[in-house]
Amino acid sequence: MTQIRHRVTEKSDKVPFDKYSLYKKAVQSPDGDVEFLERAYRELKKAKPKILREDFCGTFALSTEWVKLRPGYLAIGVDIDPEPMEYGRQHYASKLKPEQVKRLTLREQNVLEPGLPLADISVALNFSYFCFKQRSLIKKYFENVYRSLRPEGVFFCDVFGGSQCYDAIEDKNPMKGFVYYWDQVNFDPVSNEALFHIHFRVGRKKTERVFTYDWRLWSIPELREILAEVGFKKTHIYWEGTTRAGYGNGIFTH
Numbered sequence: 001m002t003q004i005r006h007r008v009t010e011k012s013d014k015v016p017f018d019k020y021s022l023y024k025k026a027v028q029s030p031d032g033d034v035e036f037l038e039r040a041y042r043e044l045k046k047a048k049p050k051i052l053r054e055d056f057c058g059t060f061a062l063s064t065e066w067v068k069l070r071p072g073y074l075a076i077g078v079d080i081d082p083e084p085m086e087y088g089r090q091h092y093a094s095k096l097k098p099e100q101v102k103r104l105t106l107r108e109q110n111v112l113e114p115g116l117p118l119a120d121i122s123v124a125l126n127f128s129y130f131c132f133k134q135r136s137l138i139k140k141y142f143e144n145v146y147r148s149l150r151p152e153g154v155f156f157c158d159v160f161g162g163s164q165c166y167d168a169i170e171d172k173n174p175m176k177g178f179v180y181y182w183d184q185v186n187f188d189p190v191s192n193e194a195l196f197h198i199h200f201r202v203g204r205k206k207t208e209r210v211f212t213y214d215w216r217l218w219s220i221p222e223l224r225e226i227l228a229e230v231g232f233k234k235t236h237i238y239w240e241g242t243t244r245a246g247y248g249n250g251i252f253t254h
């Protein structure tokens with residue numbers, strides 16, 4: 001046991017502190033996600049998707065995987081912040097083939113502004129839309145999404161929930177070469193607002209609050225009601241199974 005710990009520490013010391021790379025390893029699985037999205041779209045619509053728009057795209061890891069998935073697939077990443085997009089250009093887009101880069105478009109834009117680019121699949125992942133705390137704002141975003149879908153379009157978003165989401169706990173997850181902490185600081189049952197941080201430890205150094213999320217925790221019934229109000233005909237719930245350790249296993253039933 002001691003030996004293993006020692007080896008991990010040695011390895012960890014060599015991992016550079018790159019917050020977006022650590023974030024991707026800790027909380028994203030864009031290669032699996034694009035396969036899920038394609039499969040779910042085909043099952044729901046009995047049609048082939050082509051254009052995926054990734055709202056709140058950050059480093060647009062998902063868009064990068066979409067253009068790699070099939071020749072002819074187009075991806076559009078939308079984010080308000082140029083910093084993660086520049087990281088994505090340097091670290092992810094730079095690894096694509098020139099032909100794949102041509103099928104990738106990036107837009108620095110607020111998703112609340114009208115005129116989101118048209119798409120077959122529109123995606124908001126890692127609960128990013130929870131940043132909209134007022135009903136009027138989240139509704140405005142969903143209206144924009146609805147207007148931006150092509151005739152057979154589908155909007156996919158994930159939902160953060162469950163009884164443990166309300167507890168003030170710090171979840172420690174050892175990863176290959178670093179430790180990822182999910183810190184639930186505060187939940188206010190009156191407003192349903194909650195504050196979360198991501199910390200990372202690389203080697204012996206723990207860097208606190210690398211990412212902070214100031215959210216309102218929206219429930220599934222609330223989201224379904226608002227989606228219906230803006231025009232969505234049907235909503236489906238895909239429920240992820242869990243491993244023995246209690247983590248998501250990537251297998252969804254609906």
Ligand SMILES: C[S@@+](CC[C@H](N)C(=O)[O-])C[C@H]1O[C@@H](n2cnc3c(N)ncnc32)[C@H](O)[C@@H]1O
Pocket residue numbers: 028055056057058059078079080081084109110111112125126128131
């Ligand atoms: C948690 S990151 C999501 C990164 C990535 N899409 C993922 O799945 O992990 C949230 C992103 O949303 C962006 N964002 C926040 N408010 C936005 C808005 N109103 N319009 C567009 N992007 C926004 C932030 O700049 C940030 O890059």
